[in-house]
Amino acid sequence: MRGTDIADKALIKAIVAETEAALDAGASPPRTLFEALNNGNPGDPFSGFRQLVFGGFTLSRNLEEAHATRFTHLHLRMENTILADLPGALRTHPASPKFVVRDLTKQDAAVNHAHFHSAGFSRKLGYNLFCAGNVSLTDGRLLFIGGHDKGGNNGIRKLNIYDPEYGEWVDRVQAPVRLDYADDPTGTRPRFTPNCVDHAVEAGRPPIIDPDTGRCNPRNEENTDPPDPSDMTFQRWYPTGVTLPDGTVLLIGGSDQNSELIKDVCEDAGGDPVECDTPGALKVDVDRDEVNRSKTRPPIPEVYFPQTDTTTPLYNAQKHFGFYPHCFVVQTGDGVHGWGVACKQESALTDDDYEGDIYTAADGTMRQDPETLSADSRRGYSPWPLTGRTYILDVIGALADPDHAVPRSLQESDQQSTNHWTFVDTAESAHDFGAETELVTVGADGHTSSHLVVAFAGENGSASIIEQIDYAAATPTWMRGQDFPAGEEHDQNNAVTLPTGKIIVLGGSDSRNRRDRFGVYEYDPATTALRLVANEVVPRFDHSTALLLPDATVIIMGGNRSNLMPAINPGVQDSPADQDLRNLMVPNWRIYKPAYLFNEDGTEAERPEIEWPPDAIGFGGTFDIEVDGDGDVASIASCVIIRTSPVTHNWAWGNRWVQLPCRQDDDTVTITEPTHRAQAIAGDYMLFVVNTSGVPSEGRHVRLGPAFP
Numbered sequence: 001m002r003g004t005d006i007a008d009k010a011l012i013k014a015i016v017a018e019t020e021a022a023l024d025a026g027a028s029p030p031r032t033l034f035e036a037l038n039n040g041n042p043g044d045p046f047s048g049f050r051q052l053v054f055g056g057f058t059l060s061r062n063l064e065e066a067h068a069t070r071f072t073h074l075h076l077r078m079e080n081t082i083l084a085d086l087p088g089a090l091r092t093h094p095a096s097p098k099f100v101v102r103d104l105t106k107q108d109a110a111v112n113h114a115h116f117h118s119a120g121f122s123r124k125l126g127y128n129l130f131c132a133g134n135v136s137l138t139d140g141r142l143l144f145i146g147g148h149d150k151g152g153n154n155g156i157r158k159l160n161i162y163d164p165e166y167g168e169w170v171d172r173v174q175a176p177v178r179l180d181y182a183d184d185p186t187g188t189r190p191r192f193t194p195n196c197v198d199h200a201v202e203a204g205r206p207p208i209i210d211p212d213t214g215r216c217n218p219r220n221e222e223n224t225d226p227p228d229p230s231d232m233t234f235q236r237w238y239p240t241g242v243t244l245p246d247g248t249v250l251l252i253g254g255s256d257q258n259s260e261l262i263k264d265v266c267e268d269a270g271g272d273p274v275e276c277d278t279p280g281a282l283k284v285d286v287d288r289d290e291v292n293r294s295k296t297r298p299p300i301p302e303v304y305f306p307q308t309d310t311t312t313p314l315y316n317a318q319k320h321f322g323f324y325p326h327c328f329v330v331q332t333g334d335g336v337h338g339w340g341v342a343c344k345q346e347s348a349l350t351d352d353d354y355e356g357d358i359y360t361a362a363d364g365t366m367r368q369d370p371e372t373l374s375a376d377s378r379r380g381y382s383p384w385p386l387t388g389r390t391y392i393l394d395v396i397g398a399l400a401d402p403d404h405a406v407p408r409s410l411q412e413s414d415q416q417s418t419n420h421w422t423f424v425d426t427a428e429s430a431h432d433f434g435a436e437t438e439l440v441t442v443g444a445d446g447h448t449s450s451h452l453v454v455a456f457a458g459e460n461g462s463a464s465i466i467e468q469i470d471y472a473a474a475t476p477t478w479m480r481g482q483d484f485p486a487g488e489e490h491d492q493n494n495a496v497t498l499p500t501g502k503i504i505v506l507g508g509s510d511s512r513n514r515r516d517r518f519g520v521y522e523y524d525p526a527t528t529a530l531r532l533v534a535n536e537v538v539p540r541f542d543h544s545t546a547l548l549l550p551d552a553t554v555i556i557m558g559g560n561r562s563n564l565m566p567a568i569n570p571g572v573q574d575s576p577a578d579q580d581l582r583n584l585m586v587p588n589w590r591i592y593k594p595a596y597l598f599n600e601d602g603t604e605a606e607r608p609e610i611e612w613p614p615d616a617i618g619f620g621g622t623f624d625i626e627v628d629g630d631g632d633v634a635s636i637a638s639c640v641i642i643r644t645s646p647v648t649h650n651w652a653w654g655n656r657w658v659q660l661p662c663r664q665d666d667d668t669v670t671i672t673e674p675t676h677r678a679q680a681i682a683g684d685y686m687l688f689v690v691n692t693s694g695v696p697s698e699g700r701h702v703r704l705g706p707a708f709p
């Protein structure tokens with residue numbers, strides 16, 4: 001959630017106007033909107049905008065970096081959580097379409113502005129979804145798992161749900177710090193607020209008020225993440241969600257931090273270090289060692305039940321994963337209960353590491369051993385090395401155990417806390433922060449003939465290798481595909497499975513050497529060959545997103561905004577002139593049109609057309625569609641359904657490609673529905689047919705269900 005989601009827009013406008021006036025007057029103004037909004041008195045926790053909105057905690061600079069540019073005013077009308085109507089939102093200026101970011105003007109932005117709608121706080125969202133888990137439920141609603149409400153690795157317990165049918169977020173309790181802000185946006189009233197007291201009375205506990213400010217103490221999680229019945233037991237940032245064949249959702253992994261352990265670092269007016277409770281002391285930083293030591297990874301999975309809006313932990317199925325463990329529902333048997341969840345990226349901790357005081361899972365006050373941390377630290381916010389070790393979790397078995405919700409700590413050697421996982425194989429790399437995608441093929445006999453998961457490079461391990469595994473094989477084993485070329489190391493990339501079953505990999509970076517990746521690659525899981533098919537011009541890595549659109553093109557969006565303009569001198573700190581150039585950055589989307597949309601002479605290929613698709617399809621039967629087009633164009637070679645689900649952080653969460661058996665009789669194509677609920681998870685899908693020349697139709701929406709047998 002950006003400040004504009006929850007703050008008084010008039011206040012931001014005033015600050016921006018002041019900044020622009022200062023720029024016009026040739027003064028030395030704050031360089032960025034971020035600075036303009038944060039130039040309050042550092043000794044006064046409520047003098048800056050950031051403190052007002054986020055309760056005194058900082059967010060990382062590059063995520064908020066935006067300049068008071070010509071786009072600012074258009075921006076201000078919009079919340080950070082938006083709904084875009086396609087294709088209007090993709091429209092470019094008809095008289096002068098532009099393809100270079102720095103040429104764009106306010107007029108270009110105005111062409112499609114009306115097709116973007118605020119969908120954040122004004123639609124009842126009350127929490128920060130920054131790096132939450134993202135999945136679609138079987139009824140088409142979107143589930144956002146956890147998120148972030150401060151700095152560091154702090155997670156939240158919230159499960160926020162967006163209902164596209166009503167265009168609204170499901171009711172959740174409002175945070176006392178947000179209520180404080182709404183009462184007094186500028187923090188100028190006498191320093192007392194009733195919100196903490198009211199909330200505490202409701203919850204039957206003493207109010208938690210910051211003695212210095214008289215406001216709700218923003219470091220206390222009761223004030224930033226107040227309890228809701230749907231909450232997870234554990235706070236999570238970067239957790240994974242997996243929608244299961246029965247419509248429930250597995251919640252796993254993620255990060256948290258005990259912010260009450262964080263100590264401020266203060267100086268006096270002369271710049272000398274002093275205790276922070278000294279009169280006149282200025283807060284200059286926080287104690288970084290304490291911050292690192294307070295980072296945790298909840299090893300306990302949970303299950304969310306949408307029908308009751310409740311969650312239960314699985315203390316009997318613990319495993320220590322990284323950020324966003326990549327997990328997929330796989331079939332393990334023939335019956336309705338014959339499925340499990342395959343997860344990779346187990347941490348490299350050993351049994352010895354679990355002894356002592358790494359964490360006490362039972363009460364949630366987990367704390368990393370400082371020696372383990374310093375020895376294994378790879379990067380500031382994700383300090384554990386990860387592995388390619390891959391397991392399948394029997395969720396039904398874990399839930400059936402009456403002890404599953406009884407708190408207990410994780411000990412690797414304690415069978416009671418680590419049950420229900422079956423080891424599969426070890427991939428060479430963990431492929432964390434590498435793209436990963438899955439392809440299921442249903443055979444003519446209704447059985448799964450292959451269930452491929454393909455992993456594209458990533459951070460822990462080699463940043464060049466592609467690996468794939470077939471969960472339909474008798475003994476699923478990771479095997480190597482073609483590597484990315486030398487000098488093209490990849491992480492933070494995006495992968496999109498096309499209707500043809502080939503995978504487009506684009507964006508990404510070599511984050512170890514800070515080099516952006518511009519190649520667009522096509523990977524064929526049938527041959528494991530990789531080839532370069534296009535070159536991008538806009539760098540996209542962390543937080544970028546790529547998604548298949550219904551017209552069978554690929555949209556690529558976002559990315560850390562300070563990187564939308566390439567570094568002028570890679571590896572060198574920006575000069576003021578470079579910074580000015582980078583300040584021209586604007587958020588932009590681009591479309592990749594795969595070669596199947598064109599004939600060899602560059603003209604547009606004629607495409608088969610699906611007519612009369614059903615609204616809903618089920619399991620175990622067949623359904624008919626009509627296909628329009630002449631001759632070869634309408635000769636259908638394959639039929640696929642692709643689940644539509646959120647995409648973020650190099651991962652197409654449950655965005656599953658499923659090829660179904662189909663046969664053609666003139667214009668009618670009869671398609672066999674999936675047999676098992678683990679072959680295709682219930683929910684919204686795009687239905688495509690691909691002709692014998694490899695040209696796909698446009699996708700048509702079908703709803704697969706019901707989730708429950």
Ligand SMILES: [Cu+2]
Pocket residue numbers: 130131543649
């Ligand atoms: Cu993130």
